[in-house]
Amino acid sequence: MTETNPTNSSLIEAENRFEMGVYPKRGISLVRGSGSLVYDAEGKEYIDFTSGIGIAVLGHSHPKLAQAISHQASTLLTCNESFANNERARFLTRLAALWQSATSTNGKIFLCNSGTEAIEAAMKLARAKTGRKNFVAAMNAFHGRSMGSLSLTFKPKYRERFEPLIGPIARVRYNDIESLRSAVNNETAAVFLEVIQGEGGIRPATQEYIKAAREICTAAGALLIIDEIQSGVGRTGKFFAFEHYGIAPDACTLAKGLGGGVPIGALIAREDVCAFKPLEHGSTFGGNPLACAAGNAALDVFEQENLLEQAATNGEWLAGRLRALTAKHPSIVEIRGKGLMIGIELKSESKPVLQAAQAKGLLVLSGGDVVVRLLPPLNTPREVYERALGILDAVLP
Numbered sequence: 001m002t003e004t005n006p007t008n009s010s011l012i013e014a015e016n017r018f019e020m021g022v023y024p025k026r027g028i029s030l031v032r033g034s035g036s037l038v039y040d041a042e043g044k045e046y047i048d049f050t051s052g053i054g055i056a057v058l059g060h061s062h063p064k065l066a067q068a069i070s071h072q073a074s075t076l077l078t079c080n081e082s083f084a085n086n087e088r089a090r091f092l093t094r095l096a097a098l099w100q101s102a103t104s105t106n107g108k109i110f111l112c113n114s115g116t117e118a119i120e121a122a123m124k125l126a127r128a129k130t131g132r133k134n135f136v137a138a139m140n141a142f143h144g145r146s147m148g149s150l151s152l153t154f155k156p157k158y159r160e161r162f163e164p165l166i167g168p169i170a171r172v173r174y175n176d177i178e179s180l181r182s183a184v185n186n187e188t189a190a191v192f193l194e195v196i197q198g199e200g201g202i203r204p205a206t207q208e209y210i211k212a213a214r215e216i217c218t219a220a221g222a223l224l225i226i227d228e229i230q231s232g233v234g235r236t237g238k239f240f241a242f243e244h245y246g247i248a249p250d251a252c253t254l255a256k257g258l259g260g261g262v263p264i265g266a267l268i269a270r271e272d273v274c275a276f277k278p279l280e281h282g283s284t285f286g287g288n289p290l291a292c293a294a295g296n297a298a299l300d301v302f303e304q305e306n307l308l309e310q311a312a313t314n315g316e317w318l319a320g321r322l323r324a325l326t327a328k329h330p331s332i333v334e335i336r337g338k339g340l341m342i343g344i345e346l347k348s349e350s351k352p353v354l355q356a357a358q359a360k361g362l363l364v365l366s367g368g369d370v371v372v373r374l375l376p377p378l379n380t381p382r383e384v385y386e387r388a389l390g391i392l393d394a395v396l397p
């Protein structure tokens with residue numbers, strides 16, 4: 001883009017002309033960000049409670065992250081996994097320690113570049129480990145859009161024109177123990193679950209459901225794989241959201257917030273589950289030093305700024321303030337979620353609320369048709385929350 005003074009509409013026009021049309025645009029551009037605020041090409045400021053779909057956990061342009069990326073860019077960008085690297089070794093060590101402290105088991109890690117790749121790796125690992133072919137996934141689940149992960153994703157609109165996908169997939173009702181019990185058998189390689197469904201509308205699993213899922217999988221010899229791509233990396237107040245449930249999955253997937261904004265994904269599995277043989281899986285960019293340096297910087301900031309604590313306390317406080325709005329806004333059905341993964345379920349469509357909030361300077365997401373989804377940066381200050389609450393109060397029906 002060489003245009004000297006681009007406008008929102010000139011940028012959107014250019015993208016719409018050359019992109020494949022899979023991303024409906026929201027009518028503005030974003031060209032700059034700082035903390036929990038972003039700015040469009042015309043200089044208008046927005047509070048960003050999307051974090052680019054839960055990615056910018058440290059906020060935008062965090063100086064420690066920017067410095068780490070810049071340092072690594074002038075040190076070593078490329079080092080494929082045939083060669084060891086200092087940033088990768090450190091990042092793997094820290095991820096394994098987080099897994100160990102959450103599950104009391106030793107973990108092994110496969111690094112990749114996105115959420116869907118982490119799910120693909122998990123599906124392959126489950127088949128390799130169990131020698132079984134079948135998978136179980138939940139209604140309203142979202143696990144990604146490549147052919148394997150898409151098979152697990154629920155929405156028929158996302159799947160139908162691309163079939164046949166990977167199968168067989170048994171589809172179960174979420175939070176329904178009997179539905180799960182009757183779907184899992186000695187041909188099930190793995191059950192994939194989000195402990196809080198994200199795209200599906202911020203739907204938390206019950207304690208009993210996740211505990212039962214653990215027992216059902218163990219009894220059937222199937223792997224329980226928790227998809228933490230949206231709920232992980234501190235979003236709910238714990239590094240892994242499954243920690244709220246007191247269970248240890250056999251494997252979990254991470255991505256979105258893991259690099260603080262830089263693309264990276266990971267599959268972490270208990271040591272004895274890791275059945276891959278050399279060269280059975282891989283990724284050209286996986287574990288690249290830039291992404292690992294970003295991951296390390298993000299974990300540093302998590303410690304320095306106490307982000308798990310901030311997500312837990314600010315999440316609870318924000319949910320409380322939103323609940324206080326329900327009396328004034330008859331359209332609100334329910335406020336739900338955990339930490340800074342919050343859904344506002346409405347009686348009406350969420351889209352007009354997204355548009356009205358955007359016009360007043362607040363960016364939020366939808367989660368399904370009737371849920372407004374809030375995924376703020378984990379270090380958002382209280383005064384920004386106050387401003388956002390004022391806008392939501394003004395625009396919620």
Ligand SMILES: *Cc1c(COP(=O)(O)O)cnc(C)c1O
Nearest residue numbers: 114115116142143144198229230
């Ligand atoms: C976003 C998401 C994915 C897919 O991640 P991509 O990086 O877009 O491939 C998978 N699972 C969950 C729970 C997600 O939120």
